Amino acid sequence: MNRFIAFVKKEFLHIFRDYRTMLILFIMPIAQILIFGFAITTEIKDASIAILDKSKDEVTRELTQKLLSSGYFNNDAYLTSESQIEPAFNDQRVKMVVVFEPEFGRNLQKEGTANVQLVCDASDPNQARMLSQFAEGIFASYASQGVVKGIQPEVRMFYNESLEGVYMSIPGIMAMILMLVSAMMTSISITREKEYGSMEVLLISPLKPLQIIMGKVTPYVMMALINAVSILALGYFVFGVPVKGSIILLLMECLLFTILALSLGILISTVAKNQMVAMFMSMFALMLPVILLSGFIFPVENMPLPLRIISNIIPPKWFIIIVKTIMLKGGGLLYVWKETLILIGFVVLFVTLSVKKFKIRLQ
Template identity: 60%
Template sequence: MPHEIKEISEISDFRGINDMKRFIGFLIKEFYHIFRDFRTLLILFGMPVAQILLFGFAITNEIKDVKIAILDESKDNVTREISDKLLSSGYFLLYDNLQSVKDIEPEFRKGIIKEVIIFEPNFSDNLFKTGSANIQLIADASEPNLANMIVAYTTSIITNYRSEITKSEDVLPSINTEIKMRFNPNLKSVFMFVPGLMAVILLLVSALMTSISITKEKEMGTMEVLLVSPLKPFQIIIGKVIPYLLLAFVNAFVILGLAQFIFGVPIVGNTILLVLESALFVIVALSLGILISTISNNQQTAMMISLGGLMLPTIILSGYIFPIENMPIVLQIISNAVPARWFIAIVKGIMLKGSSFGYIMKETFVLIGMAVFFIFLSIIKFKTRLE
């Protein structure tokens, strides 16, 4: 009797066609889930746009119109010229001319000025007679990064001025350093954020959303019904993955589009290569998502693991915000395990430097290795039963 049943099912089952129909039915259901959940849509489409606009407009590393005070104890031609240069640069605004050293402290306390520039008495005399004169820069270091930047900008303007006058008067031979910023000549911060943002958003959409959508089935008890059906486990997984794969691509194009047309971030290298590398990264992220869903039983756990275990390292250890070279050696080693680290290097290479495949081969192979490893691991971990 068991044999009979088996044979009948073998004959009546047009395997390929039926399998395909089942799979398409499953895919349609997945799209229903995505397009009917407002929160999902918000994360999928609202977040990439909001993040890139935020990082592009609001968060900048450039300084502009910083209020300063000047204490000029010399009041000669040279100090006046230097002050004019500083104030006409666009970086600084004169808030106050101070009369004595005593005024400095109260002025800082008010919290309006960020820097005080002090010229010593007899500035121009000293400069031309002894060849050296002193300027003191006092910055408000309660915001250390800003203070550093302000001092650096001020110093460079003063250095420029000095080289001008030494050239015109031919006094001492001096060494001129000429600085060029390659690949991002204006040091625009949006250049640096776009690759990182690509990594974060693709990871979020692929890993977080996939793992949540799979664990949701477990939590609601529908996974039980799906398992007790002719759907094969890999069909369930692929069916879960494909919608997010497509949506991750839509997101990648939105980010690149916004970056290019609103902020003028160029894609110097090969666009097709960039798309292929993004696909590779998405596959790594999706396989991580599947892995997370196999080890967590509810949506909350999946979300905690995705956010804590994936997002945090991606933001902190990938070189997205903090340069990897400056990290303690232990963190540098750990950062090797963060897929985004390699992907960000690839995106920076292609987008900003126009690197060809040869230069990003190492990173690409690391990502391929990760993809293979995670897919293998999730196949082993995926349960065809409830235990």
């Protein structure tokens, strides 16, 4: 029995000395609970909307205040015409526009009914549905108080009138596949060289660190692009997801994101000591953030401030915005140049860190 207890103690010491095991046993479950608990929510909080008030009377001002004081909506802008609605959506500024008809209050008083239009960005159909339902509920609650009667909300969905869920899933799936597959394959690539002992041969060769990195990345670029084209083709021909913008621009953005994912994979491989560690880092460090914090499934706007800040360093978030803008909204480079520059910045950062890691190994 004493021998068994001594053996168990040895195993405990072995576990406690391995920080990777401690990370898996204790830190990962806590991180998963916190991220899932805060990120997975169907609540609407401070969603950005715009107001197009053609009446500007006491009733419309009161209804606007009712919307904004509910805690569900945050006013981003006051529009002056319908022509400003689509640019506001393309600029990622607002998710819904509330349009009050002319002489709204007068129509309520004289005719007993008045119209308000809820124009939603349905590139995210779940969020658009929730926004319109929350707004309709606020109008209904306001009318039930006996203040007004006969408010007729009309819901209009931009970019996805039938609220097809696949319009949201195709951009997200593309980002997830390109990120996971590309990063994982490249991270395993170099760690395999380490395990086989051929990495040292590369490090002492005349090739510069940047050349080694580019040589590792290049073969996977074409394979990842084939995946991207396949996803786009399936989305268009099988599921009917439109490509309203430039297909050339879309493919160039896919190429940029592929290079980013491959560069991140190379960076992971320079840190990981073996293939198992590289695979674990790729899965844990990429899968959860891509699914939870990129806006793929759950709206980033509904998350607590710390998670919203963290989401800004999740590259797939910006790629999904780009894909939706080009595919569903027909926007050009003018509407996605900021997100494109962010992705380029990530590429430069990951490549620079990878080269630095190689230089450290050479010293």
